[in-house]
Amino acid sequence: MSLTADVIIIGGGVIGSSINYYLSKRGQRVIQLERNYFNSGASGSCDTMIAPNTKEPNEHLQLALYSVELYKTLSQELGRDIEYEKKGSLLLIENEDELHIMEGIVKKQNALGLNSRIIDVDETMYLQPGLNRDAIVGASYSEVDADVNPFRLNLAFADKAVSLGAKVFTHEAAQEILLRNGAVAGVKTNRDTYYAPIVINAAGSWAPIVGKMVGLNIPIKPRRGQTVITEAVPPFVHKLVNNARYIVGKHHPEMLKNNHSLKAQMGIAISLVQSKKGNIEFGNSREFVGYDTGNTYLCLRELLKNATRIIPGLKNLNIIRTMGGLRPYPPDSKPLIGFVNGVPGFFLAAGHEGDGICLSPVTGKLVSDLIVDGKTDVPAAPGFDPNRFDLF
Incomplete structure (x- = not known):
């Protein structure tokens, strides 16, 4: 039997799992889809750094500094040791x-x-x-720079989201994004069909492939x-x-x-x-x-x-x-985070390059703020609006 949710997330990397957690924490009914298994993409083939020192002094650094603050209490919040350690x-x-x-x-x-x-x-x-x-x-x-275990981090986000009511399905590949009158209505996978008015593309390097399902040319x-x-x-x-x-x-x-x-x-x-x-x-x-x-x-x-x-x-x-x-x-080295103009309900959260681990907590919070409240206190958030690019 097909499931209905408030939000469907495509992607089981640390960005998708963080978004799942922060949305579930806000009471949203979430379905997360991963075509393989957790950490099968960038989140499982990366270093462990949370390093604002490597960021350009612009919105990117502001986002990283906000994430550092979230990391300080994240192990306690998720109820699992993510091996966070401040090293410099x-x-x-x-x-x-x-x-x-x-x-x-x-x-x-x-x-x-x-x-x-x-x-x-x-x-x-x-x-x-x-x-x-x-x-x-x-x-x-x-x-202030630190490191973390990416595998533990990703699974901790996903498991905590599940404990809050989220549904997570691995080995399910998105094959079609369903539209109704031009707006997002759900996702068809290789196994089932799921319905929601919001679909988040958190597919990392594969985000352009998912974007083509709704006619987008995502510059990642x-x-x-x-x-x-x-x-x-x-x-x-x-x-x-x-x-x-x-x-x-x-x-x-x-x-x-x-x-x-x-x-x-x-x-x-x-x-x-x-x-x-x-x-x-x-x-x-x-x-x-x-x-x-x-x-x-x-x-x-x-x-x-x-x-x-x-x-x-x-x-x-x-x-x-x-x-x-x-x-x-992405062309300007800044992630694309926000609703896409022209496809109501389609949200993009990708393009973190080598900063997915560092920026995962703040990305999850930013996405949940924008979806639940329509606004956020995360600094410089407009700088990551995906509509800064011509996506059609």
Whole structure:
């Protein structure tokens, strides 16, 4: 027998599950559909970072800072240990040009409320021993940044939503979005048909495919990231570690434009974390290769060269596996969150790129606010309106 709800969510990643929880918390009857199983997309092939320090000083950073506040009590709220831990993060600065740009970025971050600062080489190495002193000139440091277990997080959101009355169906692929007089009426899957006046597209990199079901051209592209995971070892990574080059490149793309190295072409950076069990994860790449999630020899070689150049001690560790995943990349690097003009009842919540874990709590709250109240106290929310793009 087909079910009726207030809202249907397409997508079982951390964004869809967070939305499910926050809507269920507000008393909405929710159905969540996932074509495979939880964490089968970006949420299961990502790092663990909650890192406002890596965000551009605009609406993106404001959203991240709001999410950080929600994270502080989330384990207690969900009734499960999501392995949230405040560690602080380092953006490693490799030359004087990067340093000059990062000084300006940090001032803008501070103005928006992030307590970040530029530190010298000695302090950088004190906070993260084992760095190659000759590879860096300093770092940007933020002590509020943290990490979390993405698998535990996603399941905690979904399970808590179910305890509040939500219905979750895995291995059910959306095949058709039903319309009545041009407005959303429900979703037909490979198993059943479900009815609701609101459908949320939280399908991540696959959001454009879902969008085509209602005639939309959603400007999100899958961008592959390749990652290396080592054996479990004693504490080795004490902070979240990233390259400043990534945020510098967003502000001054001309610095990377004429760099024709394989590292530049593949978007190689260091993104270094260590799990509670002791496994070290580092990467990653930024490659537009369609929906190919495979690992490649060339990319992994460049990842290893870059990582061991910066942290030579990684050479002594055994690699147990590699992985590839797709991040939903929007043209302006900001997620698309809101109702779509022209298709009443169709809501888009996708395009978080590599920030889905960091932004999942605030996205869930923002979506529930907009659907239940028609407004929100989340700062800069209009900046994520999907109608900033021509979707038809």
